[in-house]
Amino acid sequence: xxxxxxxxxxxxxxxxxxxxxxxxxxxxxxxxxxxxxxxxxxxxxxxxxxxxxxxxxxxxxxxxxxxxxxxxxxxxxxxxxxxxxxxxxxxxxxxxxxxxxxxxxxxxxxxxxxxxxxxxxxxxxxxxxxxxxxxxxxxxxxxxxxxxxxxxxxxxxxxxxxxxxxxxxxxxxxxxxxxxxxxxxxxxxxxxxx
Amino acid sequence: xxxxxxxxxxxxxxxxxxxxxxxxxxxxxxxxxxxxxxxxxxxxxxxxxxxxxxxxxxxxxxxxxxxxxxxxxxxxxxxxxxxxxxxxxxxxxxxxxxxxxxxxxxxxxxxxxxxxxxxxxxxxxxxxxxxxxxxxxxxxxxxxxxxxxxxxxxxxxxxxxxxxxxxxxxxxxxxxxxxxxxxxxxxxxxxxxxxxxxxxxxxxxxxxxxxxxxxxxxxxxxxxxxxxxxxxxxxxxxxxxxxxxxxxxxxxxxxxxxxxxxxxxxxxxxxxxxxxxxxxxxxxxxxxxxxxxxxxxxxxxxxxxxxxxxxxxxxxxxxxxxxxxxxxxxxxxxxxxxxxxxxxxxxxxxxxxxxxxxxxxxxx
Numbered sequence: 001x002x003x004x005x006x007x008x009x010x011x012x013x014x015x016x017x018x019x020x021x022x023x024x025x026x027x028x029x030x031x032x033x034x035x036x037x038x039x040x041x042x043x044x045x046x047x048x049x050x051x052x053x054x055x056x057x058x059x060x061x062x063x064x065x066x067x068x069x070x071x072x073x074x075x076x077x078x079x080x081x082x083x084x085x086x087x088x089x090x091x092x093x094x095x096x097x098x099x100x101x102x103x104x105x106x107x108x109x110x111x112x113x114x115x116x117x118x119x120x121x122x123x124x125x126x127x128x129x130x131x132x133x134x135x136x137x138x139x140x141x142x143x144x145x146x147x148x149x150x151x152x153x154x155x156x157x158x159x160x161x162x163x164x165x166x167x168x169x170x171x172x173x174x175x176x177x178x179x180x181x182x183x184x185x186x187x188x189x190x191x192x193x194x
Numbered sequence: 195x196x197x198x199x200x201x202x203x204x205x206x207x208x209x210x211x212x213x214x215x216x217x218x219x220x221x222x223x224x225x226x227x228x229x230x231x232x233x234x235x236x237x238x239x240x241x242x243x244x245x246x247x248x249x250x251x252x253x254x255x256x257x258x259x260x261x262x263x264x265x266x267x268x269x270x271x272x273x274x275x276x277x278x279x280x281x282x283x284x285x286x287x288x289x290x291x292x293x294x295x296x297x298x299x300x301x302x303x304x305x306x307x308x309x310x311x312x313x314x315x316x317x318x319x320x321x322x323x324x325x326x327x328x329x330x331x332x333x334x335x336x337x338x339x340x341x342x343x344x345x346x347x348x349x350x351x352x353x354x355x356x357x358x359x360x361x362x363x364x365x366x367x368x369x370x371x372x373x374x375x376x377x378x379x380x381x382x383x384x385x386x387x388x389x390x391x392x393x394x395x396x397x398x399x400x401x402x403x404x405x406x407x408x409x410x411x412x413x414x415x416x417x418x419x420x421x422x423x424x425x426x427x428x429x430x431x432x433x434x435x436x437x438x439x440x441x442x443x444x445x446x447x448x449x450x451x452x453x454x455x456x457x458x459x460x461x462x463x464x465x466x467x468x469x470x471x472x473x474x475x476x477x478x479x480x481x482x483x484x485x486x487x488x489x490x491x492x493x494x495x496x497x498x499x500x501x502x503x504x505x506x507x508x509x510x511x512x513x514x515x516x517x518x519x520x521x522x523x524x525x526x527x528x529x530x531x532x533x534x535x536x537x538x539x540x541x542x543x544x545x546x547x548x549x550x551x552x553x554x555x556x557x558x
Contacts, residue, residue, distance in 0.1 A: 088512055089511060089515040112509070115509035116506070116508070116530060117530065118527065118528055118529060119477070120527070122524075134387070134389075139390070145522075157514065157518050167388065169306075169383065169384060169386050169388055177306045177382075178305070184301050184322050188296045188297065188338075
């Protein structure tokens with residue numbers, strides 16, 4: 001899969017279209033060590049998508065109906081405070097193994113592909129609850145490091161882990177692979193020299 | 195560094211055997227001179243994007259057309275990188291593989307590998323595609339020689355009168371059954387998650403080889419492990435070793451020196467008393483550990499490693515990025531180290547000459 005295609009499939013809008021669970025977004029005065037982003041971890045605005053109303057803690061903000069109505073009328077005036085994320089470094093990770101409280105991953109540098117591949121250990125606590133079902137050997141994720149810049153200029157160092165979601169194998173994929181395998185079957189039927 | 199500068203000297207004389215082991219930290223390849231200018235390559239890894247075997251043979255003035263056989267011991271990614279390119283460059287090479295993957299299960303699994311599904315068998319996809327293309331031109335020689343324990347797949351007399359033979363020591367029947375069963379369970383089904391497939395026990399199907407070079411012997415342990423079961427792994431090899439006479443003077447250590455590949459009788463039944471050994475590290479798991487080196491070193495006359503298990507500097511990044519990384523991830527290490535190689539050259543009689551290139555060193 002190309003990087004562009006990966007970006008599309010991990011975009012928050014695409015996730016919403018696929019009926020995926022909306023990731024949680026945290027925003028605290030003291031930034032958490034790791035956060036689970038609501039959109040693709042390239043430069044983005046936390047307030048620019050529909051998840052913005054959930055900003056402010058683990059639980060969604062209770063918003064009076066009247067405020068929502070006003071936002072429809074005066075979206076600019078009542079727009080919620082926006083944060084921006086400045087990406088400094090991104091890796092594509094592949095989970096190699098899962099151990100006690102941590103997992104080991106192979107990290108390919110997407111910011112500078114000339115850099116050598118690294119291997120590192122992550123805490124399982126750093127995986128968003130919504131992504132836990134994706135955590136398995138072979139799972140691919142994006143590990144992004146950068147700054148979150150708040151509306152009034154505060155800067156928070158931030159790292160996010162976001163697992164890739166691809167469409168599940170379809171009947172067409174499976175049939176195509178079977179047909180492809182069938183074309184190679186002479187390789188296992190032919191006994192070579194023996 | 196140019197390939198020619200990495201390795202010194204010319205190719206071996208016609209009556210001189212050679213075993214050269216390459217390893218960059220994750221990955222391994224063995225290049226063997228079987229006498230009279232005939233070569234064999236076991237497994238493959240890359241040097242600056244090229245199969246290291248090709249770079250080496252070119253550096254010592256040997257044509258890729260002299261490679262008569264390629265052995266792919268198993269389907270773990272550190273043993274088959276560049277295998278398709280190697281096969282393409284070696285028009286006379288017959289490919290030998292473990293019979294444990296000779297099944298529709300494996301073909302189906304490989305068929306799922308494409309640009310949209312980067313499962314862990316892409317290299318096999320390229321190898322099978324190339325064999326299929328070869329078959330269009332010349333069916334003979336394009337097929338795979340599927341090997342199981344007890345199969346002799348090379349038998350010839352060289353100019354010195356010595357007999358040169360290659361024997362598969364594994365996989366056993368039990369391992370073949372288990373591997374095919376496991377592969378069957380890995381084949382994606384409709385609605386299954388699309389993710390990189392990782393076999394729980396890819397080493398079960400490993401193809402260990404004993405080469406008999408006249409009165410000399412070479413044991414290539416692949417990633418074969420020990421399971422405490424006489425029907426599988428090293429226990430099965432040791433239990434049946436009477437079927438394959440001869441002891442090895444040179445041992446390519448199994449599974450990067452891991453304790454999971456240790457079988458005491460391997461050292462007494464399969465190796466000659468003064469055998470020398472060489473291993474490649476597997477940096478992802480920190481193999482071989484210091485304890486592994488001590489254990490192995492006490493059982494052979496010398497143990498050589500192609501490169502250190504750890505120690506290469508990581509890329510230099512923005513200080514802010516480094517601070518964040520230090521707070522979030524632990525135990526960061528470079529996957530690959532510097533490529534190193536250990537070369538053994540010997541004749542029917544006399545000493546075994548050992549040379550180190552690149553990062554290689556004697557560990558014990």
